[in-house]
Amino acid sequence: MAVEAVGNWYWLVNEIEEAGMVPHLVHPRKAKLMLGMINKTDKRDARGLNRLQRTGTPPTVWIPPAEVRDQRDLPRTRMVLTRQGTRLKNRVHATFAKYAIPLPDVSDLFGRQGRAVLARSLTALPSHT
Numbered sequence: 001m002a003v004e005a006v007g008n009w010y011w012l013v014n015e016i017e018e019a020g021m022v023p024h025l026v027h028p029r030k031a032k033l034m035l036g037m038i039n040k041t042d043k044r045d046a047r048g049l050n051r052l053q054r055t056g057t058p059p060t061v062w063i064p065p066a067e068v069r070d071q072r073d074l075p076r077t078r079m080v081l082t083r084q085g086t087r088l089k090n091r092v093h094a095t096f097a098k099y100a101i102p103l104p105d106v107s108d109l110f111g112r113q114g115r116a117v118l119a120r121s122l123t124a125l126p127s128h129t
Contacts, residue, residue: 001016001021001022001023001024002023002024002026002049002050002052002053002058003016003023003024003025003026004026004028004031004045004049005025005026005027005028005061006028009025010069013025013063014066017066023063024053024058024060025060025061025062025063026049026052026058026059026060026061027059027060027061030059031045031048031049031052031058031059032048034052034057034059035048035051035052089109089110092109092118093109095125095129096121096125099124099125099126099129101121101124101125103117103118103121104117
């Protein structure tokens with residue numbers, strides 16, 4: 001079975017494998033070029049994938065085993081969570097800078113001492129923040 005490599009292909013590949021079939025993960029951009037499709041819709045994509053599969057020419061990519069897919073998700077999730085944490089910390093710094101509220105020097109504003117400083121400094125911010 002051919003599956004287009006979009007953001008939610010993991011579960012579909014798992015289901016195909018559990019059904020005893022062989023999944024083929026198709027590279028969407030290369031398939032679009034091979035089919036010469038300018039306007040992509042789900043209906044046209046399905047027809048195009050069927051045509052490529054019948055001719056045996058779908059541009060497939062390697063599908064790692066389920067265990068490897070799960071292991072690869074761990075660092076990706078960590079990177080996303082780290083980025084979100086950094087954005088939130090930057091937002092806190094920006095809010096205090098926006099209202100020109102000085103924060104005492106501490107090595108880590110979000111460490112034990114820094115959080116105590118933040119708690120005391122919150123009263124200086126306007127209530128809507």
